[in-house]
Amino acid sequence: MKKKYLYISIFSLAAFVLWTLLLRLVDVRAIGPEGSSVGFSALNGFIHEKIGVNMYLYNITDWLGLVPIGVAFGFAILGLIQLIKRKSLLRVDRSILGLGVFYIIVVAVYLFFEIVVINYRPVLIEGCLEASYPSSTTMLVTCVIPSAAMQAKERIKNKALRQGVIIIIIAFIAFMVVARLLSGVHWITDIIGGALFSLGVVMAYKSFLQK
Numbered sequence: 001m002k003k004k005y006l007y008i009s010i011f012s013l014a015a016f017v018l019w020t021l022l023l024r025l026v027d028v029r030a031i032g033p034e035g036s037s038v039g040f041s042a043l044n045g046f047i048h049e050k051i052g053v054n055m056y057l058y059n060i061t062d063w064l065g066l067v068p069i070g071v072a073f074g075f076a077i078l079g080l081i082q083l084i085k086r087k088s089l090l091r092v093d094r095s096i097l098g099l100g101v102f103y104i105i106v107v108a109v110y111l112f113f114e115i116v117v118i119n120y121r122p123v124l125i126e127g128c129l130e131a132s133y134p135s136s137t138t139m140l141v142t143c144v145i146p147s148a149a150m151q152a153k154e155r156i157k158n159k160a161l162r163q164g165v166i167i168i169i170i171a172f173i174a175f176m177v178v179a180r181l182l183s184g185v186h187w188i189t190d191i192i193g194g195a196l197f198s199l200g201v202v203m204a205y206k207s208f209l210q211k
Helices: 002-023 041-051 055-064 066-086 094-115 136-155 159-183 188-209
Strands: none
Touching: 002 188, 041 188, 055 066, 055 159, 066 094, 066 136, 094 136, 094 188, 136 159, 136 188, 159 188
């Protein structure tokens, strides 16, 4: 199973890199605000025209984007508590240490694409162009929340409670991804890119957890 998850991770991350490159090369046209260009413009333009813009959903998903940040902060506190009690970084749970590295990678990729802009949002936010690829909210939710589900599966001993938490997590992820798309503040290719990256790093973390 460890190799299976690792292969999925490698394939997904390779697909993410290829997808990113294609966005800079295929059907690039200035269809965004202020003449900003985006790849796969026919696809992106068609989907955006059909969906439109819903700032209500945008605001909801923005506020709910604090949930994965809070979850990550909670695991950081857990790791700190273990470090203080056990007095050695090597005695902190292996899964928590791996989660720390996982979070660092996600933040680093987010910052990279804030500097290296692939494309901008299809709408102005408070009158400004903002980097749109990959969808940071999609990436944050589909990275942090699935990794939290893995921790919940390991740490929650009560079966009913564990299953309830997993169901809530799945529903939350589905709502956030769909609502973010329907808000119209991202191109469809931004959502796909965020999902590909997330699948890659989440499967890498799952492979790391296998014994």
